[in-house]
Amino acid sequence: MTDFLLELRSEEIPARMQEKARADLASLFEARLRALNLEYGAVESYATPRRLALIVRDVADATQPMSEERKGPRADAPDQAIQGFLRSTGLTREQLVARDDGKGGQVLFAVIERPGLDAPAVLISACMNAIQSFGWPKSMRWGDASISTESLRWVRPLQGIVAMFGEKIVPFEAAGVKSGATTVGHRFHHPAAVTLGGASDYIEKLRACHVIVDGAERRGIIALGAKMAAAKAGLTLIEDDGLLYENAGLTEWPVPLLGRFDEDFLAVPPEVIQLTARVNQKYFVCAGKDGKLANAFVCTANIDAADGGAKIVEGNQKVLAARLSDARFFYETDLKTRLEDLQPKLEKIVFHEKLGTVADKVDRVAKLARWLVEEGIVTSSPSPLRGEGRGEGQPSSSASPAAQAPLPTLSPEGRGLLADQAERAARLAKADLVTGMVGEFPELQGLMGGYYAAAQGEDPAVAEAIRDHYKPVGQGDDVPTAPVTVAVSLADKIDTLVGFFGINQGPTGSKDPYALRRAGIGVLQLLIDNNLQIESDYLAARAFGGKYVDHFVGAGTWDHANTNVATDVMLFLVERLKVQQREAGVRHDLIDAVVSLGEPNLVRLLARVHALQAFIGTEDGRNLLAGYKRAANILKKEGWESADKISLSYTPEPEENALLQALDSAEPLAAQAIGREDFEGAMAALAGLRAPIDAFFDKVIVNDSDPAKREARLSMLARMRAAVHTVADFSKIEG
The missing domain is CATH 1.10.3210 (Hypothetical protein af1432)
Incomplete structure (x- = not known):
């Protein structure tokens, strides 16, 4: 098992593209290795302003031999069809295998043995595939080759390629650039060529040449250094993750430095100062002990200056002062005109x-x-x-x-x-x-x-x-x-x-x-x-x-009637609420159970949903749901909708009387609770139906041979269903 190193060096890669490019390079490379059946271990990818790099650990020396079987025409097919199949496989007629097709005939098969490939050949294929199919948000062609639309597109002109399997170079060429074992260090600290020994010394050798290839490490250096610089001045850094990533994408050797600007600029709203520093100059800002914006900023240099960064800070202070002067001009000019x-x-x-x-x-x-x-x-x-x-x-x-x-x-x-x-x-x-x-x-x-x-x-x-x-x-x-x-x-x-x-x-x-x-x-x-x-x-x-x-509407530019627009907007808001609540962990079926009632007041709708979720989680809730489902199934099978006043022309069973009494009690209590928007109370009132409905199903035959009994009992179940529907449509609830 051997490690493989790939570095693609170019002119500056925009900071906003680096993280995705790093992940995309690893994804493309791994996909090709899997397709060609080359075993490998962990994959590490890195990005700096000037390079994309990839290290594949524990790469096998060769792929495993493979056997591929392809089905061809029937053995008695026309010679033209058989010859076409032979050309596509590269085999002769004698090398084909005939097998019974189960219908009294035979079908020809080609069994193609593919020997294992050496790792360098597979790695070359993976490198070329990754480079040629890489999808940059913006890319360019360059040099004499750019007159052809077939030339390579890259984010910026490609300047160097390192491809090493162990200590050996994996030779290939892309856009006129040949792979090798040589890269360069930091643009200013070590612009000379750096000869690498492979993946084993890549990260540390570049570090010695003032290049930190790991973006996460650069972000850590900037975050800690900026906080320390602010703290040393008695200030607190205002953290900004987006700015942290951007500064890490602009530097290979980050050095955070604290600078100051004129206190007079603090008369400008703090958001303006922060935005000016962030957008125009990529600076962090600081707050004083009182929590208010201080006249200080932290910039990130890409060089370890001999004077400790004094000249760099001085230059950045001048640039920021000019920007803040522009912002103050806009602010003061705007104040001269009233909003109306x-x-x-x-x-x-x-x-x-x-x-x-x-x-x-x-x-x-x-x-x-x-x-x-x-x-x-x-x-x-x-x-x-x-x-x-x-x-x-x-x-x-x-x-x-x-x-x-x-x-x-x-x-x-x-x-x-x-x-x-x-x-x-x-x-x-x-x-x-x-x-x-x-x-x-x-x-x-x-x-x-x-x-x-x-x-x-x-x-x-x-x-x-x-x-x-x-x-x-x-x-x-x-x-x-x-x-x-x-x-x-x-x-x-x-x-x-x-x-x-x-x-x-x-x-x-x-x-x-x-x-x-x-x-x-x-x-x-x-x-x-x-x-x-x-x-x-x-x-x-x-x-x-x-x-x-x-x-x-009078001008004819509307495509809906008044009521349709209102309904469309309401339904849209309900759908947004459903998505929002699902993301918050509320079951989708419970949302549907309440939404199906057509409740247009979204505050009440949400209160119903939360009450229903709490209720269904209790034993009473689960048992009432089971009873409801049984009743609803019977009513559906019988096609029974009526829940009118129940007429008892016979002596009811005790369980029937108990259910009717429970309904007489639960219905008004639930209605009153709903009127108060006390949906938990409404659920508690319905819970009183649990025991009577269970007993009803245990002791009472709904489809009695006596039509009067059957009609009355179906009406009881319909009334029970209607009572439950005042809170939610339990038919939408799963379980």
């Missing part, structure tokens, strides 16, 4: 050709955000799960299908102020899209609007809503709870969903160009975390009304 004065510019930005401009969207969101507060859906504070009744000023059930929670005490003036704040925040929320800072750093949209709103004296609740109205932007992101922010964020996301579903641009398969799945998850998190009690289809229908109906 920027709104006319939104009329020139197209949100979507069928959905109007950003200004149109702002108008819709502002009206919807105000309505969410005025209707009491978003209150002055998150409300607990509601009890019976509605709060003062809330619409009655006949006025709207919104299921409201009792409002905390809030005067009409207070609610009006909240509605004004929500509308104001929504109308200003998108204004920062046309500022210089967001034009430079689109990642800061919303955040900068919040800073500008605070600077121009807007109410803190308005500034906070502008800052956070894009949240949550994905799983794990903070979910707003401030009422004004919740109203604007929910209105913005619902408007987006309704708009794109209205023009038939919903997600399809893996395609989601408008990030509607992310918007849907955001809506769910806002509704659930803030316990917003509203039917999702009603909310979508409200969003569809007004501006959409007036301006787009």
